[in-house]
Amino acid sequence: MADTPPARVTYDFVTRAIARTLGNPGKGYFALLAAAVALLGVGITCLLFLLRYGLGLAGYSHPVYWAVYITCFVFWVGIAHSGTLISAILFLFRSGWRTAVYRTAEAMTVFAVMTAGLFPLIHIGRQWYFYWLIPYPNERGLWPNFKSPLIWDEFAIGTYFTVSTVFLIMGLIPDIAAVRDLATGWRKKLYAITAVGWRGTNEQWRHYTRGYLYLAALATPLVLSVHSVVSWDFAMALVPGWHATLFAPYFVAGAIYSGVAMVITLLVPIRKLFHLEEIITIHHFENLAKLCLLTGLIVSMSYCTENFTAWFGGNPHERAAFWYRAFGPFWWASWTMNICNGLLPWLLWSKKVRTSVVALFVVSIFVNVGMWFERFVIIVVSLAGEPFERFANATYNPTWADWGIMAGSFGWFFMWFLLFVKNFPAVSISEVKEVLPAPRRGKAVAA
Amino acid sequence: MKLVNPLTAIFHPPPTPGVLGVFGHLDAALEAIRQLRKGGHTDFTVYSPVPRHELEDALDQPVSPVRMFTLIGGIAGCAIGAWLTLYMSYDWPIVLGGKPIGSIPPYVVIMFEMTVLFGALSTILGIAFNALFAARRLGTVAYDARFTNDKFGIFVPSESARQSQVESLLRGAGAEEVRRA
Numbered sequence: 001m002a003d004t005p006p007a008r009v010t011y012d013f014v015t016r017a018i019a020r021t022l023g024n025p026g027k028g029y030f031a032l033l034a035a036a037v038a039l040l041g042v043g044i045t046c047l048l049f050l051l052r053y054g055l056g057l058a059g060y061s062h063p064v065y066w067a068v069y070i071t072c073f074v075f076w077v078g079i080a081h082s083g084t085l086i087s088a089i090l091f092l093f094r095s096g097w098r099t100a101v102y103r104t105a106e107a108m109t110v111f112a113v114m115t116a117g118l119f120p121l122i123h124i125g126r127q128w129y130f131y132w133l134i135p136y137p138n139e140r141g142l143w144p145n146f147k148s149p150l151i152w153d154e155f156a157i158g159t160y161f162t163v164s165t166v167f168l169i170m171g172l173i174p175d176i177a178a179v180r181d182l183a184t185g186w187r188k189k190l191y192a193i194t195a196v197g198w199r200g201t202n203e204q205w206r207h208y209t210r211g212y213l214y215l216a217a218l219a220t221p222l223v224l225s226v227h228s229v230v231s232w233d234f235a236m237a238l239v240p241g242w243h244a245t246l247f248a249p250y251f252v253a254g255a256i257y258s259g260v261a262m263v264i265t266l267l268v269p270i271r272k273l274f275h276l277e278e279i280i281t282i283h284h285f286e287n288l289a290k291l292c293l294l295t296g297l298i299v300s301m302s303y304c305t306e307n308f309t310a311w312f313g314g315n316p317h318e319r320a321a322f323w324y325r326a327f328g329p330f331w332w333a334s335w336t337m338n339i340c341n342g343l344l345p346w347l348l349w350s351k352k353v354r355t356s357v358v359a360l361f362v363v364s365i366f367v368n369v370g371m372w373f374e375r376f377v378i379i380v381v382s383l384a385g386e387p388f389e390r391f392a393n394a395t396y397n398p399t400w401a402d403w404g405i406m407a408g409s410f411g412w413f414f415m416w417f418l419l420f421v422k423n424f425p426a427v428s429i430s431e432v433k434e435v436l437p438a439p440r441r442g443k444a445v446a447a
Numbered sequence: 448m449k450l451v452n453p454l455t456a457i458f459h460p461p462p463t464p465g466v467l468g469v470f471g472h473l474d475a476a477l478e479a480i481r482q483l484r485k486g487g488h489t490d491f492t493v494y495s496p497v498p499r500h501e502l503e504d505a506l507d508q509p510v511s512p513v514r515m516f517t518l519i520g521g522i523a524g525c526a527i528g529a530w531l532t533l534y535m536s537y538d539w540p541i542v543l544g545g546k547p548i549g550s551i552p553p554y555v556v557i558m559f560e561m562t563v564l565f566g567a568l569s570t571i572l573g574i575a576f577n578a579l580f581a582a583r584r585l586g587t588v589a590y591d592a593r594f595t596n597d598k599f600g601i602f603v604p605s606e607s608a609r610q611s612q613v614e615s616l617l618r619g620a621g622a623e624e625v626r627r628a
Contacts, residue, residue, distance in 0.1 A: 011496055011597035135535065143535035147543050147553045155560040163567045170571070174595070178496065181592035199590050202493040202506055203581035209498045210511035211574040215567055218517070222563045229556060433497045438473040439597070441621060 009278060011433050018175075018429050019182050021274040025422055028273055036414035043408005046401045047122065055125045057401040064383045068402035069123040072409055074375045075258070076116035077157065077230055078251075081223055082259025082291075083109025084164055087171070088219035091212075097287045099431040100280045103175075104270065105263045106168045107426070111416040112262075113161045115409050122405060149232040156229040163222055167215055173198050174208075175425040227255040234378065240321035241382030244309065250302035257295035257341070258371035264288055264364035268357055270421055279427055282355050289354040292367065296345030299374075303342055324385035325377060329395070333377050340370025463586035465604040468617035468625045469593065473501060475621030476599040480505040482616055483603060492588050494600035513573040520569025521562045528561030529554065589628035602628070 050057050060067060083105040090098040121130050133154055135144045144151050177198035180191035198204060231251035234242040244250075264285065271280045310322040325334045344366050353359045384396050420426070470476040476493070480502070483491055495502055532554035540548045588602045601622075603613045610627055617625050 015496075015596045135531065137535075137538075141539055142541075143539060145543060146532040146536060146557055147546060147550065152553070152556040152560075155557050159560045159564040162564060166567055166571055170574075178595040181595045197582070198595075200494050200496055200594055201581075201588075202495070202502065202508070203585075204578050205495065205498045206503075206508055207511045207513050207574045207577040207581075210513045211517075211570045214514065214517040214570050218521075218563045218566050218570070221559075225556075225559060225563075430497050438497075438499060438501075439471060440474045441472045 009436065011436065011439065014279065014432050014436070015178055015182065015429055017276065017279055018425050018427050018432070019179050021276070021421065021426055022179065022183075022187075022423065025273060029418065029422065032269070033415065033418045036411045036418060039407050039411025040415055041408075041411070043405050043411055046404030046408065050122070050401055050405070051127065057399060059397050059399040059402055061396050063386050064380055064396040066123075066379050066383060067396065068376075068380075068398045068406055069119045071372065071375045071379050072406050073116050073119035073123070074230060074251075074379070075372050076112045076119070076409065076413070078227065078255035078258045078371060078375075079262045080109045080112035080116065080160070080164070080259065081227055081252070081255035082263055083107075083112075084160075084167070084219050084223040085256050085259065086263070087167060088216040088223065091216045092220060095287075096435040097284050099428055099435050100284050101263065101267060101288065101427075102431070103168075103171065103428045104267055104421075104426055105259075106164065106171065107417060107420045107424075108259075108262060108266060109164045110161070110168050111413050111420070112259075113157065113164060114416065115413045117157060117161065118409065118412070149229065149236045152229045153233055156226045160222060160226045163215070163219055167219055170208075170212060170215060171428060171431070172424060174200060174430040175428055178429045179425060224252055227252045234382075239382050239386055240315070240317045241325065241378065241385070244306065246302060246305055246309070250299070250306070253295050253298035253302065254341075254371060254374060257292060257299050258368060260288055260292045260295065261364040261367035261371070264292070264360050265368060266417065268361045268364075270426060271357075274421070274426070276427060279432060282357070285357060285360055286351075286354045289348050289360055292364070293345055293348040296341065296348070296367070300342040300345075303338065321382060321385050325381050328381070328385055330377070330381045330384065333373050333381060337370050337373040337377050340366045341374060344370070460583055460586040462628070463588050463604045464607065464610075465589065465602055465628055466610050466613045466617065466625060467589040467591065467628050468601045468603075468620075468622035469591055470599040470601070470621065471597075471623045472621065473499065473599060476601060477501055477505045479601055479617055479620035479622065482620055483601070483613075486616065488603055488605075488613075490585060490604060492585060492600075492602040494590070494594035494598075494602070496595050496597060496599075511577065513570060513577060516573025516576075517566050517570045520572075521566035523569075524561040524563070524565025525558050527565065528558035531561070532557050589626075598623075 058067065058069070083102075086098050086105040087102040087109075090102070120133075121127050124130065132138075135151070137143050146152075173195060176191050177195040177200065180188060180195045183191055228248035228251065231247035235244055235247035237243060267280060267285070267288075271277060307322055310318045313319075324330075344363055347353045347359070347363055353363065380396060468479060470479065476495075480491075480493065484505075484507075493502060493506065533549045536549050542548065585604070588604070590602075591598065591600055594600045601617065603617070605613050607627075614625050614627070
């Protein structure tokens with residue numbers, strides 16, 4: 001490992017430092033939680049209006065019928081991706097530094113998929129028919145169309161949600177047991193039930209470590225497939241700006257990019273609120289920043305490739321679509337995307353920026369904004385500039401209902417996340433210990 | 448007539464008599480494992496707060512059978528994905544986009560997702576079943592709350608006649624604390 005932990009970071013120190021996050025978190029935490037619940041309230045109010053008055057409240061105008069809700073859907077699915085990257089792919093690569101950050105990333109994954117899953121339901125308008133998405137024959141004996149990428153998407157997201165939840169819970173079990181053995185009162189009972197009898201016996205570890213390895217091996221191709229499938233929702237259509245074979249890798253890189261940025265956005269306040277500076281060190285942030293830089297460069301390269309193909313391919317519609325993106329009425333969205341995703345990550349080449357928590361936090365916020373606009377540009381701007389629609393009215397503007405529901409989704413996500421970090425170990429206890437030197441005789445604390 | 452709750456039989460098997468040693472150091476626990484194995488003990492339980500390869504090597508247990516669960520679950524998932532898509536397409540055949548009724552390339556996506564879903568879920572079942580079977584075989588063994596924090600532990604099931612011998616073995620290997628259960 002690049003940095004050896006200080007000698008006082010022992011097994012006992014780790015258990016107690018992480019168990020402390022379950023204690024009284026102070027006023028700052030409750031203020032954040034209240035803000036998240038308030039945002040969720042705004043979202044629910046807007047959704048109730050949408051249910052009462054219908055999709056006319058969303059700013060849809062022909063031909064833009066996929067707009068903010070689908071943008072939010074892709075945004076949140078994207079956020080969900082770095083969690084599994086950090087927990088599964090880096091696990092297979094045996095990266096020791098993942099241990100301090102992977103629990104946060106995994107929890108973020110689960111809650112982001114939960115948030116993303118709401119948007120197709122909001123988008124369909126008649127939410128009470130959501131079960132039509134499930135593969136079963138309708139009253140005429142018709143089955144779903146498995147050649148449609150939308151059905152692939154449902155299977156992919158459903159599998160992703162199930163597997164990432166299972167992965168999170170699996171990782172939690174030994175840590176809940178560690179907390180159970182320290183807790184008292186009703187908490188001890190709660191953790192005793194949720195630890196499902198974990199005692200760290202050799203038989204338990206034998207099956208657990210093997211099973212974890214296979215889960216990681218299954219989750220790795222899954223994470224790559226899920227955002228590829230999301231990208232095919234667009235790439236399988238003929239709309240200029242969507243119909244590109246580049247989409248799958250481009251979306252996967254973008255998803256990991258935005259996800260890593262969100263992990264940084266979440267870890268900075270958690271580390272501060274729960275005093276985890278000795279467990280989540282600057283070394284971890286620097287590694288996250290490097291991951292962010294790498295994926296950011298892949299995303300920038302995809303932007304270049306996309307524009308180059310549009311010009312070099314010689315298809316007038318494709319060229320027009322990209323010209324419309326950059327210089328049409330939505331120029332502000334495209335340039336926000338280009339600046340936040342393409343230019344700002346270059347700051348991360350500097351070690352000073354990578355090792356400054358405040359600078360990283362600011363960059364990560366811009367990346368989040370940029371990645372939201374990337375999806376907005378791909379979805380809304382491509383539709384608005386569609387050349388096949390001779391009578392197109394491209395003056396699409398999101399309405400208060402769109403913005404309110406989007407804000408509500410952030411409230412929903414942060415509410416779950418904050419509740420999680422308060423009630424369950426937000427950093428893996430057993431895996432952080434795994435990268436520490438084990439206590440040995442003759443050497444008082446660590447070797 | 449006394450009724451026995453069947454769940455109690457599974458989750459709370461009768462207590463096993465034996466000796467429990469608490470170790471503060473990994474190498475002391477490894478030494479004890481080596482001596483126990485040399486002395487012919489087989490079904491002892493080792494507790495540790497973290498999985499360590501040293502412990503695995505000292506115990507030299509066979510590879511966990513969880514992998515069979517993963518394999519079978521994955522193959523079953525793939526087959527279910529293929530059945531789902533092909534059966535549902537042929538059950539009410541409609542030509543879409545000029546493609547064959549049962550066209551494999553788009554169905555690979557569903558088959559893949561189902562492989563992962565069933566593979567992952569059966570892995571979880573595999574871990575749960577195997578850990579539960581092991582726990583049933585060993586009975587209720589003594590435990591100490593420090594084993595999830597910073598101590599290693601070894602529980603050796605033994606009859607009261609042999610307990611003092613096991614006790615001295617554990618102490619000799621470097622146990623901080625030894626008690627009978």
